[in-house]
Each structure stands twice: as structure tokens, then as C-alpha cells.
Amino acid sequence: MQLVIIGNSAAGLSALEAFRKRDRTSPVTVITKESTIPYSRVLLPYYLRGKTTFKNLFIRSEDYYSQMGATCITDAVVKLLSEKQTLILENSAPVSYDRLLIATGSSPVKPPIPGLEGKGIHHLWTLADVENLMPCFKKGKSVVVLGSGFVSLQGAWAALSRGLDVTVVELLSRIMPNALDDHGAQILTASMKQSGVDLRINTRTLKVEQTHDGKLKLYFNNGHDLVSDFIIVGTGVRPNIDFLEGTGIEVDNGVVVNHHMKTTLPHVYAAGDVAQVPSTFGGPCVIHALWPTALETGRIAGACMAGENISYEGSLNMNVTQMFGITVASMGKFMDVEGAETWTDKTLSHGQYLKILMKDGVPVGATCAGGSELVSTLGLLRPLIREKISIQGDPAALKKMLAQNMTRYHQAYGKGASCAL
Amino acid sequence: MRFITMDIKKCVVCRNCEYACSFQHTGDFNRADSNIRVAYHDDIKICLPQTCMHCEDAWCMEICPAAAITKNEETGAVEIDSGRCAGCKMCILACPFGNIHFDKSNLISRKCNLCKGEPQCVAACISGALQYVTAGDSCRNNREIFQRFMATLHTPL
Numbered sequence A: 001m002q003l004v005i006i007g008n009s010a011a012g013l014s015a016l017e018a019f020r021k022r023d024r025t026s027p028v029t030v031i032t033k034e035s036t037i038p039y040s041r042v043l044l045p046y047y048l049r050g051k052t053t054f055k056n057l058f059i060r061s062e063d064y065y066s067q068m069g070a071t072c073i074t075d076a077v078v079k080l081l082s083e084k085q086t087l088i089l090e091n092s093a094p095v096s097y098d099r100l101l102i103a104t105g106s107s108p109v110k111p112p113i114p115g116l117e118g119k120g121i122h123h124l125w126t127l128a129d130v131e132n133l134m135p136c137f138k139k140g141k142s143v144v145v146l147g148s149g150f151v152s153l154q155g156a157w158a159a160l161s162r163g164l165d166v167t168v169v170e171l172l173s174r175i176m177p178n179a180l181d182d183h184g185a186q187i188l189t190a191s192m193k194q195s196g197v198d199l200r201i202n203t204r205t206l207k208v209e210q211t212h213d214g215k216l217k218l219y220f221n222n223g224h225d226l227v228s229d230f231i232i233v234g235t236g237v238r239p240n241i242d243f244l245e246g247t248g249i250e251v252d253n254g255v256v257v258n259h260h261m262k263t264t265l266p267h268v269y270a271a272g273d274v275a276q277v278p279s280t281f282g283g284p285c286v287i288h289a290l291w292p293t294a295l296e297t298g299r300i301a302g303a304c305m306a307g308e309n310i311s312y313e314g315s316l317n318m319n320v321t322q323m324f325g326i327t328v329a330s331m332g333k334f335m336d337v338e339g340a341e342t343w344t345d346k347t348l349s350h351g352q353y354l355k356i357l358m359k360d361g362v363p364v365g366a367t368c369a370g371g372s373e374l375v376s377t378l379g380l381l382r383p384l385i386r387e388k389i390s391i392q393g394d395p396a397a398l399k400k401m402l403a404q405n406m407t408r409y410h411q412a413y414g415k416g417a418s419c420a421l
Numbered sequence B: 001m002r003f004i005t006m007d008i009k010k011c012v013v014c015r016n017c018e019y020a021c022s023f024q025h026t027g028d029f030n031r032a033d034s035n036i037r038v039a040y041h042d043d044i045k046i047c048l049p050q051t052c053m054h055c056e057d058a059w060c061m062e063i064c065p066a067a068a069i070t071k072n073e074e075t076g077a078v079e080i081d082s083g084r085c086a087g088c089k090m091c092i093l094a095c096p097f098g099n100i101h102f103d104k105s106n107l108i109s110r111k112c113n114l115c116k117g118e119p120q121c122v123a124a125c126i127s128g129a130l131q132y133v134t135a136g137d138s139c140r141n142n143r144e145i146f147q148r149f150m151a152t153l154h155t156p157l
């Protein structure tokens, strides 16, 4: 059985490793159009900021593929011939498969703003993007970040840390709509401004012009135009699925898969950012586009491709980052929604924020802003959200409940028995 | 395979383990730098020293986007490589026990590493609540322990 995996990032690696745990002999080919040695996208902003080294971006060793008994082809897949079970590559010979995993992730897209191309227009998505950006990250330079999502703001924070002049432009009335609730966004907004970011919400970019001294001029709907050395565009992404055209595979916002990561084409699986996967809350399939989800879905796909019949428990979004001096995190449902009870921790000191959402006594999500201890509380909640465990009373009882649970557990197995804490 | 076990009936919340841990890792006695934390719940009279369980399929280890967390084959400890950790806090978010902490001076995450097989918290425990024991029939590995933990979540109190 020949297994082919397209993509050597979170989902592809996780699939390969899960597959090899179960099948040590079948040949595996990994195809990537980027660096042969896998690197971590999550670390790119940390590298820009100088928090980690170039070497540390690479998360597997040079002899990784030989250790895994896999072959790696560095080339782009341009077409899938599903009836022939064959992939057409840009520069190399076609590759046939018995089972195929699509783990191609997504790519940033530019909004339709005239002049938003050419010199000085960047994305922050791949290693190549960061290699292009690094020379621009010089003290005293100015950058405009278009978009205020998670990745954009990490870019803004990296630029600010390096002494650049940073403007963030957001079309909507608040930052980070996919990762924070209104209150958390307000707290982060305050720290951003305090750190010296020029944050412009409710602002539409009309056009961009190259000036004759090599800079970029941005025109906005409110007339407060500005000139900048370069722009980072972080306004949205789309799945990498061009090579699937004409196959008839079901695509909605991403490649649609079931609980086994199977697509609608025979022998073809998908995982990671490219796939629209079941959610832990049931309902329609989702693309969370997060590292943990890519790992989990990759692991399920790898196991299923090796013949094991396991099902995905559903993606639970979880996000954490420290920037502009504070830590923010969220998990599950964190926006105030109808039918859910909201509990905020009133015992916290000023500037610390923790909110837990419950539905029928079961925690469904949480968000926090402030110190890293709050992040641990979200961690404790994760198994409860996943397993739909109800908390008796309000979430203030949560820590107590967990302590009691742990205690019973210790009493049952602790004394005399060989059992860890 | 050896584990740190604890007997909650014996713990007297002296916090010697916390000081010993801090001293081992930083050369100073600062409870905030300890990887073992004694949680004292006054209202329900529970004192619970908490430190890493070194899970077999550790969630922190899977999630780390820097490949900074590995299992020490010799001691069984799940360890963070401080040279690789970028301080993203994903492991803190992933730990279901709250046993990974953030080192505010070095801006990286840190956790118990079993002191290379000689846990100082156990050595400093005055009541015998903490023990470093060898795996036995009742519990062969950390995977079983984890499964039991998950099961206790489901049984009503």
C-alpha cells in the first residue's frame, strides 16, 4: 500500500507519525512545496521578534524522513487525477497512491485594494515570507498591518518589539473577533495603544500608491492617509485546493471530511487547515485553522489510513498568546450567546479577566486576559468541555470540584499503591 | 519506571517541597519559582501537592509547536528544553492539571523534570506524603493513571 501525504507541516507530520506507529512497512511519500525539513509556522512571529533562533524554527531533524521510513519530494502538486489515483507535480514525475492525505493548509489572500501588490507588500505566513520580512524589521522603519487577527497582531507585536513604528488598520469596530470577546479585546486594545501602536478601527483602505522615494502611501476612507515603509497584509486566508479542480471532491469553506477525515473521493483523506472538520459541539463542520486541530486531525487521518477505525471527537478551538505585555487566551465558545450562562471571576485583581460560559451546567468555553495562571484554568476546563461534564453550582466551584476529583482519585490509588500524583 | 506519589492524609502544607524545588532550579527559595504547588482548599480541608504526572501521551508534548517537549527515556520525565521553548504558552493551555508554569524572568514555560531521577521535593517532604515509588501491578504506567483521572471526571461526586 503506497501512502502519499501532501504537506509536511502540523497535519502532515502528525499523520505520518500516527501512521508509522501502526504500519512500519508500507511505503510513504511526503510531498511539500516548501522547506524539506519541517518548520513551525507558529514560531515565525517569535523569530521575527528575536525570541527564538532561525535554527529553532525547524522542528524535525535532517534525517527525519529516513528515520520514519519515508521519502520526501520537494515540489508542488498541480493536479489530482482521482480516477487514476495519481498526482501531477510541477517539475517531477507523477506520483501514484493507494491512499492520499491532503494536508496542504491555507494561504493568505489579499483584499481587492488597488495598488496592493509589488514592492513592500508582505504576508506573514511562510518561512519565505519571514525571510523577506526580516530585512525590513529595522529600528526606525514604519509598517502598516492590515487586519487585526491573531497572526496580524503577532506581526505587529514583533515589529513594535524591534523598534518599528506600527500602525494596525482594522475594517471592523474591534480587534481579534475570532479569538477574543469584546471585553478581552478592549483589554488588549488598551495595552496595544499603551505600547505605542497606532490602532485604527472602522477604517477602510481605499488604495495604495508607491511613492517616488520608495515608500507606500495608503489612502483611507476617513482621510487620515499615511506613508509607510512596508505593509503586512493579514486580512484572510483560503485553503490550498487549486490542484483539486475537476475532481468533484466536496468543498465548502474547505475540503469536507467525516469523523475519519475521509473526503468524498475514494481513498482520499484531508486534515489540518485545508479541511472542514467536525466540531466538538456537533453541528456544522468547521475550519478552526489552529495548530492543535491540525495535529489532532492529522493523527486521526494517519491512524485511519493505517486501517484503524477511530473517530475524531471534534475540534475544540483553543488559542493563547502573549503580546503587548499581556496574555490572552480563549477556548470553545467565548462570545456571549443566547442560552448560555456567563460567569466572570470577581475575585481577580485589576487588569485580570476570566470568563467561563456554561450551558445547562456544562462548561462550553472560556476566555481570559492578564497573567499566565489564568491560562492554566482554561487548561483544567478542556477535559470538561470535551467530555461534557457538568459542574454543580457556579464555575467558582470548578477548582474545588477538580480538587475533590483528584482527591478521590488519590484515595483510591494513592496510599500503598504505586501510582503517580 | 518510577513515579512521585502523594498521600493527601499526610500532607501538612509545610511547603518544604515548594522551597526545595525552587532551590533546585533557581538556587533561591522562592515559592513562585516552584514546579510543585501545594493547593490548600480551606473550605473542604484538602491539601493537594500538585506536580507533573509525566503523562505517557502527554498533551503538552503533542501540542508544543517548537518540539521543545520530549520524554526522557531514562527517567520517564516529560521535559521542556529551555533552549527550544519560545514561550508560546500552548503547553500551559493544554495541560489538564495546571502543572506547567511560566517563568517570568526567562519568558519560557517550565515544569517538573523529576530532577534527573532524584526529585528534591520528595527528599524535603517532612511527613512522608510524597514518595518516589516504582511502578507496580496496581499501576504499570502513566497512561493508566491518566485514564483513571478521566474516569473520575465522569463519576458524580
Ligand SMILES: Cc1cc2nc3c(=O)[nH]c(=O)nc-3n(C[C@H](O)[C@H](O)[C@H](O)COP(=O)(O)OP(=O)(O)OC[C@H]3O[C@@H](n4cnc5c(N)ncnc54)[C@H](O)[C@@H]3O)c2cc1C
Residues within 6 Å of the ligand: A006, A007, A008, A009, A010, A011, A012, A031, A032, A033, A034, A035, A041, A042, A043, A044, A045, A075, A076, A077, A078, A103, A104, A105, A106, A124, A125, A126, A151, A154, A240, A243, A271, A272, A273, A274, A289, A290, A291, A292, A294, A318, A319, A320, A321, B088
Ligand atoms: C505566523 C503564524 C502564526 C500562527 N500562530 C498560531 C498559534 O499561535 N496557535 C495556533 O494554534 N495556530 C497558529 N497558527 C496556525 C497554524 O500554524 C496552522 O493552523 C497550522 O500550521 C496548520 O497546519 P497544516 O499542516 O494544516 O498546514 P500548513 O502549516 O499550512 O502546511 C501546509 C503544507 O502543505 C504544503 N503544500 C501546500 N500546497 C501544496 C502543493 N500544492 N504542493 C505541495 N505541497 C503543498 C506546504 O508546503 C506545507 O508543507 C499560525 C500560523 C501562522 C502563519
Ligand code: SF4
Residues within 6 Å of the ligand: B063, B064, B065, B066, B067, B068, B069, B080, B084, B085, B086, B087, B088, B089, B090, B091, B092, B108, B109
Ligand atoms: S511554551 Fe515552550 S514548551 Fe510550551 S508549548 Fe510553547 S514552545 Fe513548547
